[in-house]
Amino acid sequence: MSSSVSRLLLCCILLSYSSTDAATESKRTKPENVLLSSVNASLQLVKSALHHTEKSTNYTESSCLQMFAFSRRAATAATQGISQAAEVFQMTLRLLTDKASRRQKRSVSVAELLSTEEVELIANLSGCPPVIQPATCPRGEDSEKYRTISGVCNNRKEPLWGAASTALARWLPAEYEDGESQPRGWNTGRHYSSFQLPPVREVSVRIMQSSGQVALEDEAYSQLLVDWGQYIDHDISFTPQTLSKVAFLEGHHCLQTCENSDPCFPIQIPLHDKLFGSKSCLPFFRSSPVCLSAPTQQMLQRQQMNSITSFLDASTVYGHSVDIENSVRNLSSPEGLLVVNSKYTDRGGHPYLPFVNSSRSACFQQPGSGQWERVECFMAGDSRVNEILPLTALHTLWVREHNRLATRLKQLNTHWSSETTYQETRKIIGALHQIITMRDYVPKILGKQAFDELIGPYEGYDEFINPSVSNVFATAAFRFGHSTISAQMKRLNQSFQEHPQFPSLNLHQTFFSPWRIIREGGLDPILRGLLGRAAARQNQQHLMTEELTEKLVVLNIPKALDLAALNLQRGRDHGLPGYNDWRVFCGYDRLESKADLMAVVSDRNLVEKLIDLYGHPGNMDVWLAGLVEDLLPGARTGPLFACLIAKQMKMLREGDRFWWERPGVFSPQQRVELQRHSLSRVFCDNSEVTEVPLDAFTVGTYPKDFLLCRSIPSVDLDPWKEDPEKDSSDLDSAEL
CATH class of the missing domain: 1.10.640.10 (Haem peroxidase domain superfamily, animal type)
Known part of the structure; x- marks a missing residue:
């Protein structure tokens, strides 16, 4: 979705929330402006990072980078589109919470900053696909005999269960250092049970x-x-890496930085490492996030994609x-x-x-x-x-x-x-x-x-x-x-x-x-x-x-x-x-x-x-x-x-x-x-x-x-x- 189309759609949806109550309207003006600017800024950041990723990719013959990208990149354009939309969604939440935290001089979470409706709106505008309704699942004839290639509608009441390009299931809530997206070990000095x-x-x-x-x-x-x-394992799970190999905020390529900045999460190298010598780190790209289909608590935490069907x-x-x-x-x-x-x-x-x-x-x-x-x-x-x-x-x-x-x-x-x-x-x-x-x-x-x-x-x-x-x-x-x-x-x-x-x-x-x-x-x-x-x-x-x-x-x-x-x-x-x-x-x-x-x-x-x-x-x-x-x-x-x-x-x-x-x-x-x-x-x-x-x-x-x-x-x-x-x-x- 282009930034201009997204901006127009955002304005239309925000206008649909308007009220004749002047007091309510006055209270909403500032949050809506913040929301609008954050969505647009995220679109530009992700677009720029993807552009620099493509520009910097070395397509020389038999390069290891090319082989890994060939093997581990999301295989279809549709899956890549969902991945990009999820990056825009995550970046918008990041920009909004960063602004609020600076303003209030404390750490502010997405849950306390945004309503469920606002989170859904951001997901919509980021390009996340609409939820598939059970009524759309076919019945009779071949739908009784053969599974769909994408796994959609295997379960007619929950059409996305097990389907391709959906979130890996969480049996326990994710444990991030900021509660939302930062991995364990992201922040230097963070302690777990005093260690x-x-x-x-x-x-x-x-x-x-x-x-x-x-x-x-x-x-x-x-x-x-x-x-x-x-x-x-390759029949039931495939979590692609993020499309961008360039940090969204700082603009550094993940191959050239040892700083943690999405999507770069480099592996730090101990001193005197016999394999890597004087290198300080090895590049590591985070897994692609995924759009979630329902407004749940999980929607506020970074989730990862299974780009293929879960079924055997x-x-x-x-x-x-x-x-x-x-x-x-x-x-x-x-x-x-x-x-x-x-x-x-x-x-x-x-x-x-x-x-x-x-x-x-x-x-x-x-x-x-x-x-x-x-x-x-x-x-x-x-x-x-x-x-x-x-x-x-x-x-x-x-x-x-x-x-x-x-x-x-x-x-x-x-x-x-x-x-x-x-x-x-x-x-x-x-x-x-x-x-x-x-x-x-x-x-x-x-x-x-x-x-x-x-x-x-x-x-x-x-x-x-x-x-x-x-x-x-x-x-x-x-x-x-x-x-x-x-x-x-x-x-x-x-x-x-x-x-x-x-x-x-x-x-x-x-x-x-x-x-x-x-x-x-x-x-x-x-x-x-x-x-x-x-x-x-x-x-x-x-x-x-x-x-x-x-x-x-x-x-x-x-x-x-x-x-x-x-x-x-x-x-x-x-x-x-x-x-x-x-x-x-x-x-x-x-x-x-x-x-x-x-x-x-x-x-x-x-x-x-x-x-x-x-x-x-x-x-x-x-x-x-x-x-x-x-x-x-x-x-x-x-x-x-x-x-x-x-x-x-x-x-x-x-x-x-x-x-x-x-x-x-x-x-x-x-x-x-x-x-x-x-x-x-x-x-x-x-x-x-x-x-x-x-x-x-x-x-x-x-x-x-x-x-x-x-x-x-x-x-x-x-x-x-x-x-x-x-x-x-x-x-x-x-x-x-």
Whole structure:
């Protein structure tokens, strides 16, 4: 929205509030002038910062800044528009409270300064979208059979629950130092339980990197368990960074300042840091704020966006908007297929993902490949597809699986249109994502006992459950997997030994490198590495590989970065409360002393360092605290993360109108067939891998624990065959 249009709209709305009461009119004149000038000033500040961001962006080939921007920027114009509107809204509140605080010579909050109507008005004028009303949700026909691509109207009474470009859910109120937007650690000298919070880089150096023992191998689970966790995380959450990389008020670029000024929240570097030397800070960009749909107390606090759908719906494959969906579909295909690469296939004729529509995309090129044709970034339903090679491989498998199933469904139902074939296939692929995640993955993470107690069997759809992914889940709990990332990506031959031509790679060599798939053996060596090697086993003596704390080179500056520090800073950026608040939320006692902490963290040396850094257990950042807890029996998480992950997964299941087990979504015969399918079978059907474990997430010895693909059960699509002469389908729709 342009500033001139906004100014005109503001005047019109303000005039509509006018009263014939002269006294009332006199009282309103000054606040309205302040409101008008603040909105206009915010529009100009945000517009100027975005202009300078674009002007200063270095689009040189394969720059790390470009790659991160490509991967982590809001994927659609609509989402970017919401992000910009939310920045204008936040800046207007900031300007208004700053003016009032200077005038009254004390700190003034938004709640005491503005009425609900005024806050709604500011949101309106900032460009925040109007609230979707339940009456606008379609009924009947396809709305009963297929979910919308954006997740809107999954819940007809609360259309935005779980939808793309909405706020991450808050299970506890945000904890900001000013109560509204300033992260913990923003103000120097602020104390918590009489102690200052330690800088996140110092925490990483003293806790994460000093736990430097050799990583243990998981005795039960394969590397695929780790990579599936990342893949499925990308199906349910994506919090984009702020669009601006320039401070709104001061005008400094975040790459060039060590001062906290929105959206810059730099990571301070301790003296004599062995990785960063004399640098004072590392740049860090805050997450994009989001417009809220209702005038609640949360509206007065900075909230963060989930730009994709919260549902387990295979948005990694199909996207979360009509524009993305259309870009990944082959719209001329009568079988409802997805687009594949027009230049390259693997040796078995299996297609690769299509390239992005850019002649010089951001991804790395093969060293010394001047004479070679460029290999651009791959395109998929999720823009993070190129971040790491195993993630790219999983994306590719599911595009192949869609096309395989769609082709077979069209053969069974020649009367189906391209659209029907596409939607039915998409529905099956979404169900398989749900089954593999909830049946095969989550119980291994939580342990069977915790899964049975905290999640249990499916009991049906509950329209009163909000399935939106929570802030603490996306920003802390589900990042437990970062501690299990291996320092190497294994590439194995047909005998599941080190590949003689394409050896294993250090982790940092796998980032943003699609050329390695095209020119170094395709998917198969990577897939065998995921199946044939054990995952890293996180423990209190080894919390994270140095590949992530010292060699992370693909984010927002062309230098090494530290994933542990980034995770800690992100939690503070999002206003996540401290450890004790989440313990109470999950029904556990607060920890008030070193002795209390030792009851949940058995490593005495680790406890000593934590108390030395934080002073009090309650001050601990929730991501780190959850990570260091003693693991539950048979689990890969401690009790706090088990609680938070289980709660989220149960809400994703019970709050989804299209969950695969809900009667009427599939017929009973279809549900039986879906349960026969597995990730091992997906590997078999879409690659040249010919031997797999029965459960792809379990690790075993080759060849003893592997089966030929012909022994792995596969789905029979005959229950999807329709008689075109019949008016009704076999779905038990009466159960809806």
